[in-house]
Amino acid sequence: MELPAVELRPVRRADFPLVCRWLADPLVARWWDDDSSPDAVEAHYGPAVDGADTTAVYLGMHEGRVFGLVQVYRFDDEPESLAELSTVCPVPPGALSIDYLVGEPDARGRGLGAGMIAAAVARGFADHPDAGEVLVPVVAANEASWRALERAGGVRYATGELTPDNPVDSREHVVHRFARPQGGGASLPGRRTSTAGSRRRRTAG
Template structure:
């Protein structure tokens, strides 16, 4: 079972509003779920005026979640916070994600979502060297999903939480682009050279 991903469109905004209003998403994704709020938060990615890319994640053709990616260097505040805790390169990207449909929770699908999307990132962004994700310490389901997807914890430290009720302690996880050995004995990054 693999996830498929397609870019978010404005036709998805009612779905995003519903997902962002569910208690399990709203706990960590603090957003204005009005039409205007969702437009303000996600319209720029649809229009290409925001450097992030947003995707709807589907299983067997059914939309069940959301995931976005960007280069950390495109967001100065996030870059400064992460760079205080771990190395961040210009080629480092980050992802943020959730499963929106309550009936898919508790089945180990978050780690599959993350792993499948990481594989897509390596294909889509040939110069991406690594994916770094900071997760609040109070969200163990998220950081355990990262671990099951192959990320390793590289730092812990204080960052501003998305939800003001959370403590500032975050764990930082990194996944480095896989390297494959070719027939000549040299190493090349997986997903490049095609």
């Protein structure tokens, strides 16, 4: 399945007003339970811009227009998330995860979220040669989110109870897995699916 071409670029402080707007969008706010105020966005994303946070934060772009946000991180850098997910499924050393949102309403339902996910997975593998897989837990009720993972090439790996980001949600989660391509390489930006959502697990769009 061919996905839309999506490029990633690092988030910048000049993007923070846009991120505030996206976080305040009702659909995003439903699943990505973050404060959308300027001070909160600066506190959360400023360290990534400055290089003080190991999480890599990107904006997704299609045909020159930004439409969403994705962040890539190592479970080894998130001990609480690692400990909790390990109660549901094996989490190998070096495993990565992502969070993602489609902030522009008119960009939803067009496959752009899946394209951004595929690009982020490829970027994660390229930037972390020791990572063999990307594991993404999502609230089971967030069907649009986990279907985007599957369109991007993720395979359902496990189900189980995890603490939801939004307390109104059930604890039931699904975990999808992306394996590093055979041969150890990773193509960028990763536009084709394969047939072979702690502070995290926030996914929207």
